[in-house]
Amino acid sequence: MKWAEISVHTSTEAVEAVSNLLYEAGASGVVIEDSREPDLEHDTRFGELYELDRADYPAEGAIVKAYLPVNSFLPETVNELKNEISNLVSYGLDIGPNSVTQSEVDEEDWSTAWKDYYHPVKISKRFTIVPTWEDYERLSTDELIIELDPGMAFGTGTHPTTVMCLQALEKTVCEGDEVVDIGTGSGVLSIGAALLGAGRITALDLDEVAVESARQNAELNGLAGQIDVRHGNLLDAYDGRPDIAVANILAEVIVTFTDDAYRTLKPGGLFITSGIIAQKKDEVKDALAASGFSIEEVMVMEDWTAIIARKPEAGGTDAEILS
Numbered sequence: 498m499k500w501a502e503i504s505v506h507t508s509t510e511a512v513e514a515v516s517n518l519l520y521e522a523g524a525s526g527v528v529i530e531d532s533r534e535p536d537l538e539h540d541t542r543f544g545e546l547y548e549l550d551r552a553d554y555p556a557e558g559a560i561v562k563a564y565l566p567v568n569s570f571l572p573e574t575v576n577e578l579k580n581e582i583s584n585l586v587s588y589g590l591d592i593g594p595n596s597v598t599q600s601e602v603d604e605e606d607w608s609t610a611w612k613d614y615y616h617p618v619k620i621s622k623r624f625t626i627v628p629t630w631e632d633y634e635r636l637s638t639d640e641l642i643i644e645l646d647p648g649m650a651f652g653t654g655t656h657p658t659t660v661m662c663l664q665a666l667e668k669t670v671c672e673g674d675e676v677v678d679i680g681t682g683s684g685v686l687s688i689g690a691a692l693l694g695a696g697r698i699t700a701l702d703l704d705e706v707a708v709e710s711a712r713q714n715a716e717l718n719g720l721a722g723q724i725d726v727r728h729g730n731l732l733d734a735y736d737g738r739p740d741i742a743v744a745n746i747l748a749e750v751i752v753t754f755t756d757d758a759y760r761t762l763k764p765g766g767l768f769i770t771s772g773i774i775a776q777k778k779d780e781v782k783d784a785l786a787a788s789g790f791s792i793e794e795v796m797v798m799e800d801w802t803a804i805i806a807r808k809p810e811a812g813g814t815d816a817e818i819l820s
């Protein structure tokens with residue numbers, strides 16, 4: 498998988514605000530090259546300081562760099578980021594040269610460097626994501642640890658769209674539930690569902706790299722026997738009847754299969770959707786309602802929305818009667 502290095506040349510005054518926007522965009526750490534700071538590079542989230550080569554430092558202002566995975570969300574995320582950085586002016590901040598550049602970094606170059614950025618992150622009441630190379634001691638018996646090597650597919654676990662899905666699963670999974678995870682990426686949601694006590698879990702993805710990554714991560718978490726990872730488009734390769742379907746895919750994709758999800762779910766089953774940029778929220782809600790779902794909860798994190806929708810127990814709408 499490829500990574501994008503997002504590099505923002507800004508004023509020294511705007512470094513903190515720009516760093517926060519990069520975190521909100523999904524970065525797990527930032528590197529600041531500040532013209533005022535002669536010898537040290539620091540990662541503001543983890544407070545690490547180390548000596549660096551200043552060759553690329555700007556003569557004025559500061560460069561804030563972060564790494565984001567190259568995936569279908571990236572163009573939208575970068576556009577949003579540019580708008581938000583430009584908007585900082587309306588809060589009275591000088592944003593200096595305000596140039597945002599993007600370059601691709603190969604997995605090979607990045608494979609060792611990124612380990613400086615990913616550390617254990619507690620992302621919900623119960624879940625902590627722990628990169629495979631980190632030692633981590635469970636803080637309480639209630640804590641659920643997802644071990645991940647996020648190098649291979651989308652799903653470091655820290656993107657707001659993923660965090661909301663894990664939080665939604667935390668609220669809804671019951672012991673023994675059958676779960677289908679559509680667009681599994683690194684397998685993070687399937688692993689989360691298994692740790693919450695789900696029974697049969699099927700993880701589906703169109704991308705062979707994701708399928709391989711999900712299989713490896715399931716194995717890493719000792720769940721290879723429980724998570725059946727399959728290659729295929731949306732629900733095509735699925736033959737079960739789930740209590741819960743979860744899909745963290747773009748809004749444009751979700752609206753194409755709300756009818757299929759409805760038909761596939763057990764009566765009373767839940768459809769958790771995420772990856773919905775704020776402007777597309779109503780489009781997805783309308784598609785869900787038209788398929789017969791009732792909306793139980795709309796979750797919002799930064800610019801993203803996730804929706805928990807339920808198929809009625811019995812009776813239902815025309816869409817159900819027709820299916």
Ligand SMILES: C[S@@+](CC[C@H](N)C(=O)[O-])C[C@H]1O[C@@H](n2cnc3c(N)ncnc32)[C@H](O)[C@@H]1O
Pocket residue numbers: 568650651652653654656658659662679680681682683684685686701702703704707729730731745746750772
């Ligand atoms: C945003 S990632 C989500 C990964 C992971 N579930 C998470 O929550 O972090 C979306 C995933 O959906 C997959 N995907 C996109 N379109 C798909 C389709 N039509 N059928 C199956 N998977 C799809 C992508 O390959 C990618 O792995």
